[in-house]
Amino acid sequence: MKVISQFTARPAMDGDGVNIRRVADFMNTRFDPFLMLDEIKSDDANDYIGGFPPHPHRGIETFTYIRKGGFEHRDQLGNVKAIKAGDVQWMSTGSGVVHSEMPLADAQDGLHGFQIWLNMPTKEKMRPAIYRDSTDEPLPETENDSGAKLRALAGSWQLTGAAPIDAPIQTLAGAGKIADLMLASNGSAQLDLHEREYVGLYLYQGEIVSQSAPQKTYSAGQYLIVDSQQLITLKAGEQGAGALLFAGQPIREKIVHMGPFVMNTEQEIQQAIADYQAGRFGSIKA
Incomplete structure (x- = not known):
């Protein structure tokens, strides 16, 4: 594995006082087509209880993955869903959505989850929004004989030496695909991803040891x-x-980029703000 660039997640706060760790690049777009990753991981409800009250988006896709705990999602399209451990949710916001993500009241074991933003190409930024989630079917998993398990979150994946699997969500912007790779003690995995130009990984637990010289160890948060x-x-x-x-x-x-909006020009950003303030995004029904 050849590492081209390395970043460290930084503490941040979003929503109604939710403590997160974030990796983002809206200036140089080094993660293109991805823009940002937020990780929420805490056993203290005070770190996330405020959740994410109603707010808008335009021009991006948001992809949420929960490993522990959960959120209740609501949006102006009429979707009301409990997104729990092992679930993913995808919103291709297009011309605009208003949604909220609030911690589930019956979750007692803390919260660990991720929200990923992807850029949308210019030609799709103003199309109608699309919503999908995996709450009706378990996400597919595959294993090798070396202590590796891979869960497909979006797109199609294959570990070397294991059967290919297809996630229920296949249409992310920029041909994006996302997976959760879990390695046992001293476990190992190989993947051939040459069909995609961009490949990145975020280590959320444990350590990975580079096998190329000079040997280097990468830890959680990188x-x-x-x-x-x-x-x-x-x-x-x-x-x-x-x-x-x-x-x-x-x-x-x-x-x-300005807050929840990612467009191509400053004029389009100002139009997004005006449209939202004028109520053209709609509102979440009680």
């Missing part, structure tokens, strides 16, 4: 961009490891 044209080999340390994997095709379009 985000790596790796060479997609080389076979990707991952080996966990004694404590095992967990990592989100990302792959996609860069969109390579100029973006202008």
Whole structure:
């Protein structure tokens, strides 16, 4: 595995006082087609109880994955869903959505989840919004003989030496695909992702030991961009490891970002603000 760039998630706060760790790049778009990853991980309800009250989006896709606990999702399209451990949710916001994500009242074991933003190409930014989730079917998993389990969150995946699997959500912007790779103590995995130009991984648990010289250890909270044209080999340390994997095709379009809006020009950003303030995004029904 050849590491091209390395980043570290930084503490941040969003929503109504929710403590998160974030990796984002809206300026240089080094994660293209991905823009941002937020991780929420806490056993203290005070870190997330305020949740994410109603707020708008335009021009992006939001992808949510829950490993522990859960949120209740509501939006102006009429969707009301409990997104729990093992579920994913995808909103291709297009011309606009208003949604809220509030912690489930009956969740007693803390919260661990992720929200990922993807850019949308110019030609799709103003199309109608699309909503999908995996609450009606379990996400597919595959294993190898070396202590690796891969859960497909979006797109199609294959571990070397294991059967290919297809996630229920297949149409992310920029041909994006996302997986959760879980490695046992000293477990290892290989993936061939040469069909995508961009590949990244976010280590959320344990350590991964680089197998190329000089040997290097990466730990939880680090985000790596790796060479997609080389076979990707991952080996966990004694404590095992967990990592989100990302792959996609860069969109390579100029973006202008302001809060929940990602467009191509400043004029489009100002129009998004005006449309939201005028109530053109709609509202969440009680």
